[in-house]
Amino acid sequence: MATKRILLKDLKVIRKNEKKEEIKQACIEVLFPQQATIKECRLVIENRYSVKLSNKEFSKWRKEYDAKDTHQASHAYHIPESKEDEKNDEELSNGTNNQE
Numbered sequence: 001m002a003t004k005r006i007l008l009k010d011l012k013v014i015r016k017n018e019k020k021e022e023i024k025q026a027c028i029e030v031l032f033p034q035q036a037t038i039k040e041c042r043l044v045i046e047n048r049y050s051v052k053l054s055n056k057e058f059s060k061w062r063k064e065y066d067a068k069d070t071h072q073a074s075h076a077y078h079i080p081e082s083k084e085d086e087k088n089d090e091e092l093s094n095g096t097n098n099q100e
Contacts, residue, residue, distance in 0.1 A: 028061060
């Protein structure tokens, strides 16, 4: 009987962690890019998932998002142009791509 109780408890923890990870992804991919406040995030999550999370949890996720976003923005100018873009630019400058 104790083993069954332990297994049920473990299953409950696993489900809770999966739901928490899903909520975190929703915040990072949808809410934070739209500049949603922590309060707005909490309201959306409470309505959608019927789960109450602490401000501490949302703040931690927000910091992760901000750190990731800042890191990506600092490397954005290092993206090389493709050769196809250069070819299109050259065609445009030569006037061969005009449809007049």
